[in-house]
Amino acid sequence: MSQTLTPPGQQNEAADAAAPSPLSNGLKxxxxxxxxxxxxxxxxxxVGSGAGIAAAGPSIVLAYAASGLLVMFVMRMLGEMSAANPASGSFSVHAERAIGPWAGFTAGWMFWTLLCVGVAIEAIGAAQIMVGWFPGTPSWMWVLVFMAVFCGSNLAAVSHFGEFEFWFAALKIGAIALFLTLGTLAVLGLLPGTDSPGASNLLHDGGFLPNGVEGLLVGLLASVVAYGGLETVTIAAAESDDPVRGVAKAVRTTMWRIAIVYVGSMLVIVTLVPWNAESTAKAPYAAALDSLGIPGAAQIMNVVILIALLSAMNANIxxxxxxxxxxVSRGQGPKALGKVAGRVPRRAVLASSGFGFVTVLLSYWYPDTLFAWLLNMVGGVILVVWGFxxxxxxxxxxxxxxEAPEKLVVKMWGFPYLTWVALAGVVAVLGLMVWDEDTRSQVLFTGxxxxxxxxxxxxNQRRDSVRN
Incomplete structure (x- = not known):
């Protein structure tokens, strides 16, 4: 009797499809x-958009549009794979199925490192805002409070994470919608007490491209970083009651979300305020609100930024x-982290939170050595992940x-041509990072x-093949 051997990636796919997940489906x-x-x-x-505006001037709108187009392609590709085969490991699982276990291992642990370092950066940023409001309090105390709260929420049922993110997202969406509404009315001259700036801020002080193509490219690099984190929705979808529909809906709305939130808000800012003003580089949204005569604009934005930081911290844990x-469940990490209690991988939550907290300590103890090294190391990780x-x-x-065309609920546009365009875009941005002195070290560390x-x-792959 003959036996057909199935490639490892397809074996895993069949096993994943057959075995029910021990995780919850508590996300609605x-x-x-x-x-x-x-x-x-x-x-x-x-916050980060200020540096991009300072480098690119009004052309930051083009930079965010170009990088946003790349992100749309990436999310569409990821949505296609996640709708066909939802998995808590998202692109790591897809890379293992497509390329091999080593690729899933690499992409997964790279992203884990990026998220854990992100937890630390967000905790530090949130603590700085709290110290500004409560002078004399130690920043480490606020870090500890935030870490405890969000580690605790993630140790509980996944629905707790969902509720936190639901309300955080609602507040952020409300804030950006109000900003865009007020800004657009001011640009059109329809906001009482304000005069339309017309195109003066777009065309004066060096014109639309004040620092030339070089400034635009620096702005492009700054804009790419701002898009990191969109991938989390495909991870969360695996714990929802209808993962296929959830992923499909999220991916299909990516285009207008990027166009309105990122490109739209950049256009409003550089139209309302001079791109080369110090206040614009430091706090662009607060500068735009100040130009409208809104009292306490800086503090309003501090509240919004705090919510954004805490939301990102919660999502990254x-x-x-x-x-x-x-x-770990695929044999690519310490088995101790694979224990599930109450349908939550609590040891993995503790390990991820613990790594983030240690990173915070490194920022205090070794800010110019180990912490700087970590920041550089994760500087280009998101681009490598997009390549995978x-x-x-x-x-x-x-x-x-x-083999299963019925699973193609979401399809990548213009396949295979736009897939190649996206991959070329990733390589091009990495090349720009090597070319730019400020980001070259990040590429080297990430490499x-x-x-x-x-x-x-x-x-690890070799060891598993020997065992089997």
Missing amino acids: QRHLSMIALGGVIGAGLF YGSSRMAYSL IAVSQFVLRRRLER GLTVALVIAGLV
């Missing part, structure tokens, strides 16, 4: 919808714990078209992390 569609909507509004938008659990997503989608799309994890992944 309203949770997923708000996570998808709120996930695009982060502290990187409210969740995403990192689920990624760690997925890796593009390659995985190309392989899995061909496989699905042959070192990638090589180390690829080697570890190949060793």
Whole structure:
């Protein structure tokens, strides 16, 4: 009797489809919808956009539009794969199925590191805002409070995470909607007490492209970082009551969310206020509100930024714990982290939160050495992950078209041409990072992390093949 051997990725796919997940399905569609909507509004938008505006001037609108187009392609590819095969490991699982276990190992642990370092950065930023409001209080106390609250919420049922993110997202969406409404009325000259600036801020002080193509490219690099975190919705979808519908809906609304929230708000800011003003570089949204004569604009934005930081912190603890659990469940991490209690991977939550807290301590103890090294190391991680997503989608799309076309609920546009365009875009941005002196070290450190994890992944894959 003959026996057909199935490639490892397809074996895993069949096993995943057959075995029920020990995790909860406690996230409702309203949770997923708000996570998808709120996930695009982060502290990187409210704070990090200032550096991009200072570099690119009014052309920051083009920079966010170009990087937003790349993100749309990436999310569409990820949505196609996640709707066909929902998994808590998201793109890590897809990379394993498409390329091999070493690829899933590399992409998964890279993203876990990125999220854990992100938890620390967000905790530090939130603590700084609290110290500003309560002078004399130690920042470490606020970090400890935030870490305890969100670690606790993630140790409880997944619905607690969903509720936190639901209300955080609602507040962020309300804030950005109000900002866009007031800003648009002011630009059109319809807001009482204000005069329309017309195109003066767009065309004066050096014109639309004041620092040339070089400034635009620096702004492009700054804008790419702001989009990180959108991938979490495909991780969360695996714990929803209808993951396929949830992913499909989230991905299909990505285009207008990016266009309105990112590109729209950048256009409002550079139209209302001079791009080269110090206040614009430091706090662009507060500067725009100040120009409208809104009292306490800086403090209003501090509240919004605090909410964005806490939301990202909560989401990153969740995403990192689920990624760690997925890796361990596939034999690609310490077995101790795989224990599930109350349908929550609590040890993975504790490990992810603990790594984030240690990173906070490093920022106090070794700010210019170990902490700076960590920041550099994760600087280009999101681009490497996007590269894995593009390659995985190309392989899995061909496989699905042959074996299970009915699973293609969400399809990548213009396949395979736009997949190649997205992959070329990722490579181009990495090339720009090497070209720019300020980001070159990040690419080198990220490259070192990638090589180390690829080697570890190949060793782990070899060990598993010998055992089997």
